Amino acid sequence: MRVTARVDYAVRAGRELALAHPGTLSAEAIAGRQELPLAFTKQIMARMRRAGIVVAQRGGEGGYRLGPDPSTVSVADIVRAVEGPLADVRGEPPEELTYPGDGEVLRSLWIATRAGLRSVLEHVTLADLAAGALPGHIGALTEQSGAWQRR
Numbered sequence: 001m002r003v004t005a006r007v008d009y010a011v012r013a014g015r016e017l018a019l020a021h022p023g024t025l026s027a028e029a030i031a032g033r034q035e036l037p038l039a040f041t042k043q044i045m046a047r048m049r050r051a052g053i054v055v056a057q058r059g060g061e062g063g064y065r066l067g068p069d070p071s072t073v074s075v076a077d078i079v080r081a082v083e084g085p086l087a088d089v090r091g092e093p094p095e096e097l098t099y100p101g102d103g104e105v106l107r108s109l110w111i112a113t114r115a116g117l118r119s120v121l122e123h124v125t126l127a128d129l130a131a132g133a134l135p136g137h138i139g140a141l142t143e144q145s146g147a148w149q150r151r
Helices: 005-020 027-034 038-050 075-083 105-121 126-131 136-143
Strands: 054-057 063-066
Touching (some): 005 027, 005 038, 005 075, 027 038, 027 063, 038 054, 038 075, 075 105, 075 126
Antiparallel strands (some): 054 063
């Protein structure tokens, strides 16, 4: 899976908002703390606002705040808000793919891949990231043989 800059920046921005919860942060503050491009940060915040993850507040105390509690916002929610579904294949949902002959096993492969992504990204919340720790079973994945090796 390739994690785009948009996803990485959105997760970082979400963590900043979780750390400030229930307070409000300006896009400038988020971008500054995370060393993100301001224009890109504003685009990401707009996508997260449309998805209901953040609320925009105008005025002198304006900025962005998390709408829901950080413990209810998963990393998967953020990925979907800024990039769309977790595991499309050529822009199509894997369950709608068809392959000729005995190639149907490929559809099962892509569905299993999506399930694997969900098993991690749907179980890590902004509250977890703000606390600086992954849930036990997710953190354990980083201890598997070869987990830290790029292949």
